[in-house]
Amino acid sequence: MDTSSRTPRRTPTRLRLYAAAGTLIAEQGFSSTTVEEIAARAGVAKGTVYYNFTDKTELFEELLRYGVEQLAAELRQAAEGATVAGAGRVAALERMLRAGLLFADRSPAVVQLYVAEQWRTNRPWQATLHDVRRELLAVFEAVLRDGLAEGEVDQEVDVPLAAANLLGTLLVTALDWRAFQPERPLRDVHSALVRLLRGSVGGHAR
């Protein structure tokens, strides 16, 4: 009903601002990116940014939320795809890692932003970050927990710790891939990740 009233998501203007801001901030950092630049790249006037968002920070927070929610959705999808295909939980995790790499390849800015800000404190968007972190971790934790219940994952595995490790490693690896070895095929990077995964969860493939 009043879906459009508060946050008219999908407004072309807002989406274009997300895209522009994402790229620029990922490259230069939040403070070094000016609102003017963002507006210019989005093809709108500076004032338009402020017509659509309270301020620069809010734009950033909504962008973060928007981007990470997409990532979470794709991870969830990958996990579900595995379930549907009758594959095991470890296989599901492998698919999630691949989905993560694909996402990072397509939307590096989001991953970049997330990693760069994740462990800072005293930042205005702390709360937002915490929210999206929880959402991402939840996806991994769910699969790990299922794997544990079904005996596919080692009993000693510490679910929260392993989830955080997998997520962190996935993101950092993806960034490293893009930044320093972009010529490598996804396959190689995925293999390396899967190796780590096997070590981490014990991986008694079914």
Add this chain to the structure above:
Amino acid sequence: MDTSSRTPRRTPTRLRLYAAAGTLIAEQGFSSTTVEEIAARAGVAKGTVYYNFTDKTELFEELLRYGVEQLAAELRQAAEGATVAGAGRVAALERMLRAGLLFADRSPAVVQLYVAEQWRTNRPWQATLHDVRRELLAVFEAVLRDGLAEGEVDQEVDVPLAAANLLGTLLVTALDWRAFQPERPLRDVHSALVRLLRGSVGGHAR
């Protein structure tokens, strides 16, 4: 080498400025931290910063170099310690991971700065970052290469990729530990890392 002209490298004043800048920038980011704040926290006047460094960026770069060189030294020491003790290469890697965690616990700011900036582009200190990255990776690569040569590490392991993975995972895990689960004993976190390590390198402990 290109030792700063005017003053000796590490006066007490400079060290206090490193400490102040490190903490503040790790928390708030480079741009959001003002020279005034840094000076205040170091207990000197603003002008003093400019007496000791060319500009804010140079302060940051020297701080980065200073901090990461320390980390590299400790990693190297850990590896050497293993050699001296007659332990294998995988054991050396395990000690390095422990050393990394200890360092992060003691100097979180350095790790924070490094991770936050590592995958950005278009930043003024790109060159410095690249240098220190190389230095850190070199430590891991050396040990991995030895392990490979000695047959202790799986033949299929891709040394550069594995080194980057290990370093990235180590740092990210350390940050996550400090930020979100600081009550955990180092032992737990180290175990989880070792698990990943075994997966990664195959780990046929001698």
Add this chain to the structure above:
Amino acid sequence: MDTSSRTPRRTPTRLRLYAAAGTLIAEQGFSSTTVEEIAARAGVAKGTVYYNFTDKTELFEELLRYGVEQLAAELRQAAEGATVAGAGRVAALERMLRAGLLFADRSPAVVQLYVAEQWRTNRPWQATLHDVRRELLAVFEAVLRDGLAEGEVDQEVDVPLAAANLLGTLLVTALDWRAFQPERPLRDVHSALVRLLRGSVGGHAR
């Protein structure tokens, strides 16, 4: 006279805008009051303001004219009432003071605006202010002149000066009353004013 072209002078919408603008500008000043605020308080959209007035300044000028003309009319009425009742000129002035106080109580915004702007220079609505000032002074001057002619007012009284004094004192006293001693009955404030009046004009009540 120079009736605005497009629309009839006093539509309900315009009157609501006057009321909204009057209150807000009296409280916050012209520049600190936004067109958006005015529109919101009047319950219309921002564009509507521009449909009804050329710009923000014109709205303010018309509001000023509208309000002060009302005050002038009430002062005139009070004077005439005295004449009809066969009272003297000093009594007429006393009635005018009462009428002024009543008006200020009812429409404080108008008085507020007038006083705050009256002695500024370099303001866009200078001309308008001068007009309405003349209109107000004329009412006092007429009565004073009659009183002088009829010997009821001291011969040494300087009519323009006395008129300006009476008007200024009336308005300032009214504002002070509302702002700082609103609990006082009108009667008290009126008495104090009448005292000043007697001093000013000599007041040989008939």
Add this chain to the structure above:
Amino acid sequence: MDTSSRTPRRTPTRLRLYAAAGTLIAEQGFSSTTVEEIAARAGVAKGTVYYNFTDKTELFEELLRYGVEQLAAELRQAAEGATVAGAGRVAALERMLRAGLLFADRSPAVVQLYVAEQWRTNRPWQATLHDVRRELLAVFEAVLRDGLAEGEVDQEVDVPLAAANLLGTLLVTALDWRAFQPERPLRDVHSALVRLLRGSVGGHAR
């Protein structure tokens, strides 16, 4: 001791900013006067304003305080001068009125600012205004109270009301004089004020 630490009053820079800001704001109003203009007129850079004051509002408040305190001091002096000369309380009030006119002639900006803001609400400097108002009123009230005690002032006079009336009338009259009849000698305006005064307080000159 640390007089100079917090508020280094008398710093030429600050005084020049007071003078510049006073004139400009009196003419154009607070919002219509830019910090740039103020700095330019004071012969300093824009940043200097912010080095000396927190923000534009604080500059204005300190200016207000500074200016009105001067006025209060001169009023007090005038009253004391009368006491020393052995004149009565009504004579003291007359001297105060003259002192007020002289001050307004010399520093019209201060009076202007005070009157324009005095009866607004919802302004950031409300508290400051209230303070200085109290200070000014106190001077009048003291003399009136003495006059009452000594029988020189009518028993029915309401001291707070009369003080507010006298102050308001003085200031408004001074502004009117400067704005609309600057050719008039001070003597004329003073006479008119004294008339009002006599009416107000009864004035049984000794």
Add this chain to the structure above:
DNA sequence: TATGAATGAGGGTTCATTCAT
């Protein structure tokens, strides 16, 4: 008649940097 998304010039504020002491 009325609306509200979009604009862009303008202004307050910040802060790295300089320099005279």
Add this chain to the structure above:
DNA sequence: GATGAATGAACCCTCATTCAT
């Protein structure tokens, strides 16, 4: 070696105004 008053370029944000609907 160190200081801190002063600077001014750069930037965030506001808001009067426009215009297509």
